[in-house]
Amino acid sequence: MLRLPPYTYHRPRTLREAVELLAEHGREAMPIAGGTDLVPNMKHRLFTPTHLVALKGIPELGGIDLRAHDEGGWELTIGAGESLASVAGNVEVRRHLPALAKAAAHIAGPQHRNRGTIGGNLCLDTRCTYYNQSEFWREALGYCLKKDGSVCHVTRVGAKCVAAHSADTPPVLMTADARVELEGPEGRRTLPIRELFVADGIWNSQRAHNEIINRIIVRIPGPDEDLGPVRTGYAKLRQRDSIDFPLLTVAVSARFDPEGHVRRLAGVVTGLGSRPRELTRWEELATGEPLSDEVLEALGERAGQQCTPLENHIIDPEWRKAMVPVITRRALADLTAHAHAP
Ligand SMILES: Cc1cc2nc3c(=O)[nH]c(=O)nc-3n(C[C@H](O)[C@H](O)[C@H](O)COP(=O)(O)OP(=O)(O)OC[C@H]3O[C@@H](n4cnc5c(N)ncnc54)[C@H](O)[C@@H]3O)c2cc1C
């Protein structure tokens, strides 16, 4: 049996109190929301915080609200403490950002989704075959660069960790141009989620260790705006459809003219390297075109050319590479299936 290391559990009642506790205990403290990622990682001795600052009892981190935006359309605000089940089932999320509801509904199993939060999902630790193991297993291998060692077993050098960003909701939020609000000792700041992640598997976030994600904000354009409403799509590859982390996740968003021709298109892939990857040079293939089978094929091929899976997963990288065009086409097909809000 894997046991938890000892720790002191703090139950702050406000966000400010939580931030102060994190500042007081420095690198010895970590926030804990649902604990579905952090608790197994503590059992594996990947993190051994001596102070856990619970976010679950903080009312400011709750709530999903939709408001009219001054510039037209709406603004959707999701508290970081909302459970994945609540995001997946929320009527406004399902109506305005169906790919986010779908991504949340495809994370782990029902118990994890009831407990795990969207904030925890944004802060999910990167994953690797050589890292998400018991301490005994890792010690036998001589540990690795990300934790307690000096060599990366994937790249076989000691320069960089390439553990995989494996969270399902960030790619969707990136294609939706979401922003995250962070609360830290210096106060509050807002960051486009596209800038939140960095290419470093050891700590792949711009978030400082003592900052808490407070909420996620998404502007939803109205149907009458110049570029038309947004449609979103999402598809995931995993070993078992019931519970597993992604081997590959693709999120897409698009805006169409009244005749169904593409005006804007964005795609983000994750599950490969340390941060989600934005697909480039897509619009030149699709702008002014309907999403015909030929265009879907060309977009899938281009996505495949831009993605290089690594041996950070137990599954063969060549097969995962071959699946990039397939999963990309499924995500694009998904967006054509979802009509946006009226
Ligand atoms: C069997 C299994 C399968 C899983 N499958 C998937 C999957 O398919 N896709 C997927 O994306 N995830 C998966 N997960 C991981 C996890 O369940 C989810 O990512 C979940 O959203 C994590 O949220 P949490 O609230 O439990 O995070 P926690 O475990 O509480 O925290 C995770 C990390 O985020 C930090 N943190 C939490 N909230 C905040 C905040 N508001 N501000 C700052 N830091 C914060 C914590 O300090 C910790 O470092 C799986 C987990 C298990 C055990």
Ligand code: SF4
């Ligand atoms: S990518 Fe390399 S350094 Fe990072 S967790 Fe895996 S083996 Fe360790």
